[in-house]
Amino acid sequence: MNRDQNVPEFSRPLKAESVGPRGRIEKLTANPAERAALAERFSILTVDSLVAEIELRPHRRDGIALKGRLVADVTQACVVSLEPVPEHVEVEFERVFEPGAENADATFSVEELFDPEGEDPPDPLIDGIVDLGDVVAEELALSLDPYPRAPGAEIPAAYRPEPEAEAEKAPPQGTHRPFAVLKGGRDT
Template sequence: MQPEFSRPLPLGTVGPAGRHVEITATPAECEALSRRFHLLGIAALAAELRLTPEPDGAVRAEGRFTATVTQACIVTLEPVEQQMAESLAFRLLPPEQEEADGPEDLDEIACPDGVADLGEAVAEQLALALDPYPRAPGAELPPEAQDGQTGAFAALATLRRPQ
């Protein structure tokens, strides 16, 4: 599958002094990403990254991304526009290097052919940062959804056996 927002970077081009990279999604790429992430729209997506080589051959990427996204309110389905500005940090791994899986480790992206896709990495960070429950200003859940005393889950609760 070809990523919607692709910015390939051969790891070997980073150099010993590191490298500063700025990437911006085109309107067509924003539209394709909004379909992929089931959003009403993405008006803008850009990132600034500082790439630093590490002794083990990996490349550390640190920086920020900014985005303007529109999601549907979970209560009213009205459009909710959000301005996002998030820090990001991850490691790009050279071919055949194993990913670490410790809880304190940075996210790691395997680059089996020695080429990292910075656009896809930023798109994934955007997906992780999205508000899972966007609400329009003033939107409230109906009282029966808030108290938990009615509806399907309340009916299931009556079937629970006393302990």
């Protein structure tokens, strides 16, 4: 596909200043060409539908906070049989965009950045614009089943792992001396 690598497949840019003090709601629907391009990007068979509703509100001085919900129907290839596997996706998400957020490591410690229970650092708001379509595409990608499997699909017996040989039996309780090697095998 010959497309500009800097333009997302599903692009809906929005200027932060257009949100206003009361916020606003945006409804997005991907057209057939956008859905086909997203399917190619995600290496799946099809994106049959993709719609989202996003509530935007001002955040701090120049940022935007958004809360959204996307609904999509996609088809992926089964990881075992390659048969088509339809999937219905419904996801709610929240994101915050702030100018200067591309330098998040300067404001968040390493512990904060890698704390799974912690607050996510804000996404960068570059030139005062957030691409709502690309946000929705990212959330869809994160929500796809990584191992889609058709009902009844089983790995052929020739490709299944062999049963593991019986592990060596541990010596009876009290007879194993793990530090004996350090002492040259002597009992003390």
